Amino acid sequence: MADAMDVDSAGPRIQVNLTSRDAALAVPHQALRVSTSFRRIDLSTLVNHLLESPKPIPFDFLIDGQYLRTSIDEYLTAAGLSSEKPLDIEYVRSQLPPTYVGSFEQDDWISSVHSSSSPGAATILTGSFNGTAQITSLSGQVLAKTLPFHTQSVKAVTWVDSPSLASSDAASFLTAGMDRTINLWSYQHSDEPSSSTVPLSATTAYISHKSTINSLSYSPSTSQFLSASSDNTIALWSTDSSLLPTVSVPQPTSFSRKRRRTTQKLPNIEKKGPLAVLTPHTAPVSQITHAADPTAAYSVSWDKSIITHDLVTAQVVDTRVTQHPLLSVTLLPSLNLIAAGSAARHITLHDPRASSNNVQTAVLRGHTNSVVSFARSPESEYIFASGAHDGCVRIWDVRGVSSTTEDGAGDADKSSGSLFAIKRESGTGKVFSIDWSRDVGLVSVGEDKKIQVNRGELMADVTVLDQTAR
Template identity: 75%
Template sequence: MTARARMADAMDVDSAAASAPRVQINLSTRDPTLSVPLQSLRVPTNLKRYGLSTLVNHLLETPKPIPFDFLVDGQYLRTSIDEYLTQAGLSSEKPLDVEYVRSQLPPTYIGSFEQDDWISSIHISSSSASPSILTGSFNGSAQITSLSGDILARTVPMHTQSVKAVTWVSHPSSTENREATFLTASLDRTINLWSYTPSSDPSSTTIPIAPRTSYISHKSTITSLSHSSSTSQFLSSSSDHTIALWSTNSSLLPTVPAPTSTSFTRKRRRTSKPPPTEKRGPLAVLSAHSAPVSQVIHAQDPTAAYSVSWDKSIITHDLVTAQVVDTRVTQHALLSIATLPSLNLIAAGSAARHITLHDPRVSSSTVQNAVFRGHTNAVVGLVKSPESDYVFASAGHDGCVRIWDVRSVSSASESVERSDKTGGSLFVIKRESGSGKVFGVDWSKDVGLVSVGEDKKIQINRGEGMTEVNVLEQS
């Protein structure tokens, strides 16, 4: 078989391909590890993703085939080139700019583990040797679950109301029998620091965990936590309109009295007296927002942070001076936030069911870079993909997790501003239980995409089963 014939066969061209229309495409990518000199090629218009993927592998001379997807005018190509041209009303005489990207594998349902109550929050440990899942529950407890569904540890009664946020401080490693620590925050206005030592005995029973330190400052529900491993500091946001800065080194914090008990708190504590802990106050309190603060996260530089609020604003904070660096005001109440650091972007989820992209740098002149629509209820969780700088996932009260690619955006119309771009989700993950809001989501390369919610379940999905692409033989 000649090189020309091999090329035709690999590009899905049938025996009539010689007379088939052709179009010039300009191939490009934003991934420097997969770039080739700008290619202008004339290809048959009957090519689909498979044929184009084969072509790119041929140009890259890849030793092992890499599955690719293709973006045309900010939209993933899901048809043949000819069908795309027809739908878009374009002529095959005009060159087509085609961007190739690594395929995002479709998420496959792996399994789910049920707990005793609604699950409000989740954080996957980053230990590749023994990853585990930390969750917070509406019953006021937190627990650590293995990837096989075994409950490894559970907190003793301490919080008097629902746990709203959890985060690992140091990660567990059963191979080293090393102590791990994590934080929980609650509707009861307190934050607790817990210590946990994994058992090296796989047959051991659930370990009860006791708290070491209680952090007290907020006057209302604590809505989120963000820990910086490089500074040993963490942030909390609250419905009392404030953000507090703390340290896991309690000696750096002032001692404070225990909070005044509410009637609900006193009722709970009659049946379960909490263990004693040292009570500590914050390093600083930030009061830039004028409404409940939904979430706060550290920036890539741990001396800075971003927060979103019901006051519709995104605020950049300098944690060294406790001053506001920048404020971006949007059109809707904001409930969640995540960073895309390599792109200098942040994603913000709203009560209006959409996600907006923003450039938080002071030099940025645009308030909003793009809008992603698809959720039918509030977007309460966002997390970046561990493998792609351009991909992130969102959790919604509509019972779905959606996966998005920031490259997949296009102008809504010819009359809108250049910065007003819209995008749709790549994949939609529904609850295997068939019902219930999603309250939290996390994403780990070792574990997968893990979501929790009203159905009391930890659900794991992972991209698997992508068919490999045949590589063209070299001419």
């Protein structure tokens, strides 16, 4: 350690090597000797000094995949390490916990949510158990609501074209639900204040599935979308109706016949069939998402499998079988990882490439009920959120996956805890769906009938509420 530069000469010292995956924040490589009494705040001050930052940047520090929450000396003692050996420390921008901003109540349980991300025209699209979808402003005003074309609960919603102040074109979105149909809707955003809610009519119905539709995924680059159903199938569609065959309406169930008799008579709309139907699963398909390449997709199912699809050939590329039924999936594209939420309350990280030998690369534990929804951070490629039936939203950093193995599964089975846990402001109810956008924040919906919004920028000065725990 003779070539290391002393930073603090007081007390026992240790050589540290500071690194960052963010090239804009990298410091020149040099060995430093610091006091073993250093904590996060001391190391953060040191990194800011080395960067010569005009405004201090808050940093967190990772050692072997674990966040440093004690002094270096306490960490070494707990890990059984010696101060005689150099210590590699990775520094990352501190992720501040999203604090509670507000919540807006609806008439029934809210099943799904998708925020628009257009600056100045940001809105929140939600689907409800009452069979409708609505568009809500960030002030809580209901801007538009769909007419009851769906005869049962809406289970999934997604924007196709988000509202924009820069365009006079109408925005559009998709809804799908327990009545086995998908509907396309048109919405004209206006920046003029209005006290009334605009009623929306569907323009196209997409029909193929024989059971509840659980998930939708839209690809802007191809104008195609996918639907996943409890009938074990996945359907591929296009928003260009001219590419789809015309079909007849499915036979109504006894429940939908009763529901339809109690609603107003609705106009007929064009009804279209799919481009293709994929049948690789042997149990209900919980969720589907496009890959970074829009000609591929990932699906998860109650049959415990994660399947990679080639959408051009409608063929299965890869199948990975896990130990538990899977309910949700999201892609971490720059890391070549997907996260899958299970009915067993945990999240598993997977490398979906066919060349990967591991069924899973890490296990994230913390939820106490089924993990049903994911949302990626708009600020960091390493951070994502999960929503679960335990009424909690958790935020995770994949860089903080510890190398501690569990259950004798070997080095490939790593475990990690979440950075933050966000409870429902109402204090009760399952979380059914979450979304995270730069313009709106972290939005969660669920059994308490409320849209809850939390916000927290990486470098913002915020007051952490008791409602959010680290």
